[in-house]
Amino acid sequence: MSSARDKTNDRIAALQSMLCVGLDSDPAKIPAVFMTMDRPVLEFNRAVISATRDHAVAYKVNTAFYESRGMSGMRDLEGTLELLPPECLSIADAKRADIGNTSRQYAKAFFEAWPFDSITVAPYMGFDSLEPFFEYEEKLVFVLCLTSNPGSNDFEEQHLQDGRPLYRAVLEKVSHWQRNGNAGIVVGATKPGLLQDLRHEAPDLFFLIPGVGAQGGSMQHAVEQGADSARRSAVVNVSRALIFPEGEFRSVEQFEAAVGKEARDLHDSMKSML
């Protein structure tokens, strides 16, 4: 049993939602109403979580946006983790991996020191760089596969001698490396046809699908092509388009209302597909 996976699939079924809220909480974009508070990013995250928790099945904390502010950012990362609803999947979007003894420390960081349910990891260094994460059988480990950015063409989509692009070799190996169904992959919503192919090839993996919204991917493709045959086992991340709604906000309540409306709209559209 993979508890993080089961918890998430239970919530997907109960809510009829695959919404993952991406907390890419860039201080330069946070509404002015938060900026006079003691901890603007933490209070902003609290408002986003409050406005979205009835619609979300997962929250993704992008470590870069916290590390970029040094120690005060790390305090906000820790504080944000404590605010996440326990019924939702918490994802440390950390893209870590290194040689085995070092990956063991990264796993300890994001599964113990900061007890997230799941993490994103990078495959370049191979099996022993990912094994320490997979050893946590109750967690979910999302390996980068085919990402949503233009640079995915540089290496990920390069063809190997057997004709497969690199990201398919990653997909296949990850399927063998998982323990107890605790592996996932990151596949961008900006590649709709390929998303369907990957789901076909990997019916049992959990999918984390970024790229909807600011990056241009379609929610409909993401949900319809990313879900498994039981219409579960995928979460679709929305960050900028959800947490930074347009407009001026005179109060936290106004901001929460705007984010809540976005989240409800996303949830409604997912309901109609699931």
Next chain:
Amino acid sequence: MSSARDKTNDRIAALQSMLCVGLDSDPAKIPAVFMTMDRPVLEFNRAVISATRDHAVAYKVNTAFYESRGMSGMRDLEGTLELLPPECLSIADAKRADIGNTSRQYAKAFFEAWPFDSITVAPYMGFDSLEPFFEYEEKLVFVLCLTSNPGSNDFEEQHLQDGRPLYRAVLEKVSHWQRNGNAGIVVGATKPGLLQDLRHEAPDLFFLIPGVGAQGGSMQHAVEQGADSARRSAVVNVSRALIFPEGEFRSVEQFEAAVGKEARDLHDSMKSML
């Protein structure tokens, strides 16, 4: 002019050393004499730095060993950076990279919030995931190329359709992506013949060479095959074999003497090759 690169090459020439001290400061391995102190890891690092600073040209801080202890680890990372001798290259061994807007935040984290001279980054996501690091022209950006671990065979050494292994495609692209000579690559000392080939193909890149010591690579191969034609532009990292010498230490002074002897021996052997 790339100031981090020039600074390091000046010191390589002055000291006749390529020694990079890897601060993989695992609390489980730190001598007992430090463990009763207020901040054992920071005091351990202070002792290692004090014992090695006449022999080292670079210090590599492995972020995993700090993140694994949560906030107190991050405080030690920040404190350690402040202890590093300004004449030495400081390397954030962070293996980061993500889509462009996120990599920009990682670059800000390790070049501004924590002002390291250089960082290690992972190539899987391609150009736009690395560009924000290269934009800091005065820094050094070490891209993972051919690493020292067994898993390097899973993807790095897989052959592309044009016959080249993936790591050669990485090498070639990185050479084009650098700005002002600010690119480096990570090549493991555990692959001596390949190290020589890569130096031949990339005469202008800076090399960070891990894998000597606990991982089994030879210092002689690393120095002789990693250096450029001017006998510069490479640093050879030693972590466990240097900072955790065998024996019992009753005082910080005894520990420093043991580490200092290791560092001097490594320096002497490098002098004879340079």
